Amino acid sequence: MTYQPKGLELGTTLYSLTTQFHGREYTFKELVRKVAAEGIGPGLEVVGFQSIKGFPVVSDQFKDEFLQLMDETNLVPSCLGINADIRINPDKPMSENESVEYHIRQLEAAAKLKFPLVRYQYPAGPSVIEKLVPTAERLNVKLGLEIHAPHHTQHPDVMAYREMYDRVNSPMLGFIPDFGSTARTVPPSFFEAQRIQGCPEDLIKLAQDIWHQDGDPYERRNIYIEQARKRGFEDRLIMSLVIIFGLFNRVAPESWAEIMHQVIHIHGKFFDFDDDGNEIAVDYERVLPVFVDGGFNGFMSSEYEGHMWNDADGFDKIKRHHTLARRILTSLKGEGNE
Amino acid sequence: MMDHRAVSDNGLILTTSGVKIDVRLPWYRTLPLSVVEFLGVEIDGKAFDLEKLDFELEGKFMPLTSLRPKTNVWWYVLDSGFIHIDSPDFEKGKSYSVSVTVSFKPPYIQGLNRIIKTTKSLVAH
Numbered sequence: 001m002t003y004q005p006k007g008l009e010l011g012t013t014l015y016s017l018t019t020q021f022h023g024r025e026y027t028f029k030e031l032v033r034k035v036a037a038e039g040i041g042p043g044l045e046v047v048g049f050q051s052i053k054g055f056p057v058v059s060d061q062f063k064d065e066f067l068q069l070m071d072e073t074n075l076v077p078s079c080l081g082i083n084a085d086i087r088i089n090p091d092k093p094m095s096e097n098e099s100v101e102y103h104i105r106q107l108e109a110a111a112k113l114k115f116p117l118v119r120y121q122y123p124a125g126p127s128v129i130e131k132l133v134p135t136a137e138r139l140n141v142k143l144g145l146e147i148h149a150p151h152h153t154q155h156p157d158v159m160a161y162r163e164m165y166d167r168v169n170s171p172m173l174g175f176i177p178d179f180g181s182t183a184r185t186v187p188p189s190f191f192e193a194q195r196i197q198g199c200p201e202d203l204i205k206l207a208q209d210i211w212h213q214d215g216d217p218y219e220r221r222n223i224y225i226e227q228a229r230k231r232g233f234e235d236r237l238i239m240s241l242v243i244i245f246g247l248f249n250r251v252a253p254e255s256w257a258e259i260m261h262q263v264i265h266i267h268g269k270f271f272d273f274d275d276d277g278n279e280i281a282v283d284y285e286r287v288l289p290v291f292v293d294g295g296f297n298g299f300m301s302s303e304y305e306g307h308m309w310n311d312a313d314g315f316d317k318i319k320r321h322h323t324l325a326r327r328i329l330t331s332l333k334g335e336g337n338e
Numbered sequence: 339m340m341d342h343r344a345v346s347d348n349g350l351i352l353t354t355s356g357v358k359i360d361v362r363l364p365w366y367r368t369l370p371l372s373v374v375e376f377l378g379v380e381i382d383g384k385a386f387d388l389e390k391l392d393f394e395l396e397g398k399f400m401p402l403t404s405l406r407p408k409t410n411v412w413w414y415v416l417d418s419g420f421i422h423i424d425s426p427d428f429e430k431g432k433s434y435s436v437s438v439t440v441s442f443k444p445p446y447i448q449g450l451n452r453i454i455k456t457t458k459s460l461v462a463h
Contacts, residue, residue: 018366049367053414085445
């Protein structure tokens with residue numbers, strides 16, 4: 001029987017451990033066993049194209065070994081990350097039918113491994129996802145659109161999905177909020193990595209100041225580039241900072257309440273902690289109550305993404321994230337009992 | 339961080355006809371070869387003509403510059419590829435500065451072209 005999470009339950013995505021996996025420090029099985037041993041389950045999220053050779057083909061041998069591993073570790077498959085690879089041929093994007101077929105193969109992989117839902121990506125397009133609903137129903141695998149910065153609940157790309165969801169009205173369609181979309185600042189470790197590469201302090205300050213302003217992220221990115229060029233910074237250094245406008249948004253965490261009835265999974269994005277164990281870029285004290293008060297039942301995968309710019313120990317990071325989340329969830333339960 | 343991962347540690351290996359460089363896809367996930375392009379291979383500052391080099395993946399050899407049509411060949415994220423250089427100039431036990439520049443376009447992110455150059459000092463073995 002499928003595991004039914006009660007309230008907001010914790011878990012890990014193996015994507016957080018990209019540094020350790022890519023560096024061949026741990027095999028897939030070793031990573032999974034260590035997730036269990038470190039107590040950073042019970043939810044386990046996997047990115048198909050990262051963890052499974054030959055994906056979306058999943059061999060019977062891999063399936064048997066994976067399901068045995070879940071039994072052995074008491075971890076619960078929470079979400080399979082799938083990809084909207086519409087530009088495998090960079091010169092000719094997939095047709096809609098090709099994209100539907102490409103997604104179906106990945107949904108079948110999810111069903112084979114007993115994942116209850118997939119994380120899909122917005123370039124798939126609402127029309128392709130609508131066509132997948134009968135397959136999702138047949139396989140009993142839900143489709144979750146990841147809402148990742150620079151997107152947010154009111155972004156036109158997301159609104160197109162919300163309108164399709166309202167029209168189709170299927171329980172197989174949902175959303176996966178990524179907390180990088182509702183951040184309060186840029187992770188300090190990102191700028192630290194840029195300083196090591198020779199990025200000057202006043203350029204970092206310019207980027208930070210413009211990131212904190214209001215308005216469309218890509219418009220702010222262009223303002224940043226223009227002002228930095230006017231001030232004579234090298235283009236190489238200017239461009240090394242532009243990804244902050246795409247990776248982190250400063251939309252209000254309360255905005256997630258708008259789509260709460262359709263949230264099926266969470267990416268608990270995180271990077272750095274202060275001395276009190278709080279996440280610096282994402283205000284967990286503010287964002288978690290939105291989901292608890294909203295009655296969310298499902299998993300939050302701890303999703304560390306600092307591996308994009310440093311080689312910190314992913315396990316240590318996830319343990320800190322779980323400690324923080326438990327502290328907040330416990331205090332919220334306490335409030336509820338009073 | 340992937341900047342130091344395009345060339346593997348201890349990744350300069352003598353062959354019967356020269357050397358091969360152990361290279362990795364510097365990205366978190368498997369990609370089709372059609373989105374991968376090698377832009378430069380240098381040893382001790384000498385740039386090689388890419389047209390004359392071969393790429394080896396899972397035991398199969400192909401011209402290094404022929405990856406674009408290979409939409410059905412996937413480079414698994416944990417597998418090494420090898421760039422083969424035919425040259426008698428390399429000595430076992432000698433150290434060389436090896437640079438590889440690779441670009442890739444993740445097929446789900448329109449407009450993103452990641453370019454990563456890794457330079458390592460490697461002893462031929």
